[in-house]
Amino acid sequence: ETGVTQSPTHLIKTRGQQVTLRCSSQSGHNTVSWYQQALGQGPQFIFQYYREEENGRGNFPPRFSGLQFPNYSSELNVNALELDDSALYLCASSTTGGYGYTFGSGTRLTVV
Amino acid sequence: AQSVTQLDSQVPVFEEAPVELRCNYSSSVSVYLFWYVQYPNQGLQLLLKYLSGSTLVKGINGFEAEFNKSQTSFHLRKPSVHISDTAEYFCAVSEYTDKLIFGTGTRLQVFP
Numbered sequence: 001e002t003g004v005t006q007s008p009t010h011l012i013k014t015r016g017q018q019v020t021l022r023c024s025s026q027s028g029h030n031t032v033s034w035y036q037q038a039l040g041q042g043p044q045f046i047f048q049y050y051r052e053e054e055n056g057r058g059n060f061p062p063r064f065s066g067l068q069f070p071n072y073s074s075e076l077n078v079n080a081l082e083l084d085d086s087a088l089y090l091c092a093s094s095t096t097g098g099y100g101y102t103f104g105s106g107t108r109l110t111v112v
Numbered sequence: 113a114q115s116v117t118q119l120d121s122q123v124p125v126f127e128e129a130p131v132e133l134r135c136n137y138s139s140s141v142s143v144y145l146f147w148y149v150q151y152p153n154q155g156l157q158l159l160l161k162y163l164s165g166s167t168l169v170k171g172i173n174g175f176e177a178e179f180n181k182s183q184t185s186f187h188l189r190k191p192s193v194h195i196s197d198t199a200e201y202f203c204a205v206s207e208y209t210d211k212l213i214f215g216t217g218t219r220l221q222v223f224p
Contacts (some may be wrong), residue, residue, distance in 0.1 A: 004155075033211065042116075042202055042214030043156070056211055090155055092212075100146065101212065103155040 004104035006091050012110045018079045021107045023091030025072040031055070032074040033101065034066060035090040043090055049074060078109075086111045114139045114205050118215035126223050127195055133188040133218045135203030145186040146204040146212065147177055156202065162186065173197070198222045 005024045013019050025032050031050045035043035045058035049068035063079040072093070078085055088108050092101035119134040137143065144163050148156040160171025167179040177188045186203060200219050204212040 006155075035212075040217075042204075042216045043212070045211040045213070048211060058211065092156075100158050100161050103148075103157070105153075105155040 004091055004093050004102050006089075006104035006107050008107060009105070010108045010110075012112060013081050015081055015083060015111055017081050018077065019081060019109060021076040021078075021089050021091075021109070023074045023076070023093075023104060025074065025091075025093035026102045029093035029095055029102065030072055031094045032068055032072065033092045033094075034074070034076045035092065036060075037088040037090060037106070038084075039087070046076070081111045083111050085109065114143070114207060114213045116203050116205050116213055116215035118201075118203055118218050120218050121216070122219045122221065124221045124223065125193055128192050130191050131189065131193050131197075131220065133201050133203075133220065135186045135188065135215060137184050137186065137203070137205045139184075139205060139207060141207055144206045145177075145179060146206070147171065147175070147186070147188050148202045148204060148214075149173075150200040150202065150217075152199075159188070159201075193220070193222050195222050195224060 007022045033048040034046040037043040046060050047057040048055045052068045065077045067075045088106045090106045091104045094101045115138045117136045125131045146161045147159040160169045162169045162179045170176045175190050200217045202217050203215045206212050
């Protein structure tokens, strides 16, 4: 069985730009969640998608948005990047009901 | 609201010694509890989870955790650590499996 894959692994963007991060869910998983992990911190929940609809959102502004596709892959889009958006972005997939999420290796975003 | 407190930011220990990483949580409802490990420059790997049933949960790599509802704790233990256990460990809680709330992490450093 395949795991969760994220791309790209590293990314450098300039303040004010827009970025799209991609995630391919583990086979058989229909729920995907995105987390932001700042340096030295625990991951913070951004949002979750189930059946292509947002199904819960953390305390993040609207410039953080997402998509889930029919094949359960997902995108995280961040507009108007700020320096504080520099972090490791983690994608996690699960089956309905969770019971343990499978995480990808993350995308390291640096905003300069 | 849910929260997770990991009482120790760093735990140094010698190889083959026992270790306990402490985790306390707060929640107004029943919860699911998880421990994840993060190796440098990698995503999160699930060590073990408590959903229901026996309060002693066994996970991978020889780790186990005990759920104590009265003390709202979910401490992680290993009777004999190895150099390869050096990593960041995160405790997480979930209500109804919609999102994970993470603690700030405990850095386990195993010395030879």
